[in-house]
Amino acid sequence: MYSALSKTLAQLQMIGEKRKAILQPLVDFVQQKINNKQEVNLNFICTHNSRRSHLSQIWAQVAAAYYTIPNVYCYSGGTEETALFPKVAETLADQGFNIFKIADIDNPIYVIKYDDNTLPIVGFSKKYDSSFNPASAFAAIMTCSQADSGCPFIAGAEKRIPITFEDPKISDNTPEQTKVYTERSLQIATEMFYVFSLIKK
Numbered sequence: 001m002y003s004a005l006s007k008t009l010a011q012l013q014m015i016g017e018k019r020k021a022i023l024q025p026l027v028d029f030v031q032q033k034i035n036n037k038q039e040v041n042l043n044f045i046c047t048h049n050s051r052r053s054h055l056s057q058i059w060a061q062v063a064a065a066y067y068t069i070p071n072v073y074c075y076s077g078g079t080e081e082t083a084l085f086p087k088v089a090e091t092l093a094d095q096g097f098n099i100f101k102i103a104d105i106d107n108p109i110y111v112i113k114y115d116d117n118t119l120p121i122v123g124f125s126k127k128y129d130s131s132f133n134p135a136s137a138f139a140a141i142m143t144c145s146q147a148d149s150g151c152p153f154i155a156g157a158e159k160r161i162p163i164t165f166e167d168p169k170i171s172d173n174t175p176e177q178t179k180v181y182t183e184r185s186l187q188i189a190t191e192m193f194y195v196f197s198l199i200k201k
Helices: 003-009 017-035 052-066 086-094 145-150 177-197
Strands: 040-046 072-078 098-103 109-113 121-123 138-142 157-162
Touching: 003 177, 017 040, 017 138, 017 157, 017 177, 040 052, 052 072, 052 086, 052 121, 052 177, 086 098, 086 109, 086 177
Parallel strands: 040 072, 040 138, 138 157
Antiparallel strands: 098 109, 109 121
16 A cells, blocks of 8 residues: 555544444444455446545545455446536545546546555546446445435445445535545545454454
């Protein structure tokens, strides 16, 4: 793992009991899959697949690697396709990821690396049921309340788990933007690392 990323991980905070209770269904899902020696497919879903769902996907994948939890595959999607918001990529780069834009189009495609010797995470906006994502045997983790209420049914999902985060979009075009995006990314990192720290192999 990159040294700059390790410095970010040193900033992770304690989690309150209320959030621990919200995260427990995800802990249980992952643990059950590990116990059964099955792949762990996690699809993080938000309305636009532009901010929170990407941050969750990326930090969950890194947390699984950090704790050497095998066969964990993290995805993200939206109720509609837009684009990964540039401030998300900028925030992750500032926190120690190595990020390349490999397709500079309306919906750019990024590769995100957390270590020189691992496959990169592919980041771009897509619908949750995109062919890029798993079609069955996955947990649908709803990262925003709009997607949770707007998608009463996620085809193929084995389990639906609401873990919502406040949208950093509220800070766009304000002097607080960098601070808010950094804090939201750290919150999501903290919670995903907490989840995978509890998994017994």
